[in-house]
Amino acid sequence: MRLIFLGPPGVGKGTQAALLSEQYQIPHIATGDILRAAMANKTPVGLEAKSYIDAGKLVPDDVIINIVRERLKESDTKSGYILDGFPRTIKQAEALAKTLEQSGEKIDRVLYFELAEEELVKRIAGRRSCPACQKIYHTIFNPPPQEGICTCGTALIQRKDDRPETVKERLTVYRTETAPLIQYYKEQGLLSQIDADSRVDEVTRRVQDAVFQKSS
Numbered sequence: 073m074r075l076i077f078l079g080p081p082g083v084g085k086g087t088q089a090a091l092l093s094e095q096y097q098i099p100h101i102a103t104g105d106i107l108r109a110a111m112a113n114k115t116p117v118g119l120e121a122k123s124y125i126d127a128g129k130l131v132p133d134d135v136i137i138n139i140v141r142e143r144l145k146e147s148d149t150k151s152g153y154i155l156d157g158f159p160r161t162i163k164q165a166e167a168l169a170k171t172l173e174q175s176g177e178k179i180d181r182v183l184y185f186e187l188a189e190e191e192l193v194k195r196i197a198g199r200r201s202c203p204a205c206q207k208i209y210h211t212i213f214n215p216p217p218q219e220g221i222c223t224c225g226t227a228l229i230q231r232k233d234d235r236p237e238t239v240k241e242r243l244t245v246y247r248t249e250t251a252p253l254i255q256y257y258k259e260q261g262l263l264s265q266i267d268a269d270s271r272v273d274e275v276t277r278r279v280q281d282a283v284f285q286k287s288s
């Protein structure tokens with residue numbers, strides 16, 4: 073099962089992808105997580121990506137396409153994966169299609185998560201992440217058992233790009249660069265729309281319905 077999770081920042085894609093990844097035992101490939109790990113390790117890619125990420129801009133297509141191509145060569149992707157945060161431009165989607173075509177594979181379903189912008193801003197403002205295991209919390213909707221601390225014991229942080237000034241730019245970038253993918257995948261008959269304006273468990277149920285419909 074090869075899935076793409078598409079939607080604006082803060083919609084809950086990462087939370088849902090982590091849950092589904094565990095249920096189906098397929099890797100959750102989040103390009104944002106890969107880039108943040110590269111930044112933390114100060115690799116050449118991480119150093120290049122930092123200025124884009126901190127400004128709420130997209131990392132250049134070539135950089136991200138190479139990262140995903142390499143990741144998809146790893147053996148754990150053989151029975152499928154969830155792509156979260158990729159593709160984010162039409163150019164990335166076309167590069168992915170080409171890579172898959174070369175190996176005779178295809179995307180099974182694209183889940184498009186939808187939520188009003190004022191709700192997105194609220195969700196992002198309360199989002200806290202674990203810099204060690206990448207687990208995501210929300211101060212109100214999904215708090216950790218111990219305030220400010222991940223279940224793995226690490227202190228939670230607010231991502232620099234989750235601060236209000238940067239969020240505005242990320243939403244603009246989403247509307248101009250990423251939203252055209254909705255039509256792109258709709259035309260290919262791959263899109264399932266998920267109303268993300270509910271509790272985590274209810275959205276999970278909708279995700280499972282969309283994926284199950286496809287696989288049954």
Ligand code: AMP
Nearest residue numbers: 103104124125129130131136157158160
């Ligand atoms: P995310 O964790 O998905 O919100 O991604 C955080 C940041 O990483 C984005 O705002 C971009 O700067 C960068 N990024 C992640 N995925 C991509 C992508 N597919 N294309 C370009 N930039 C990306």
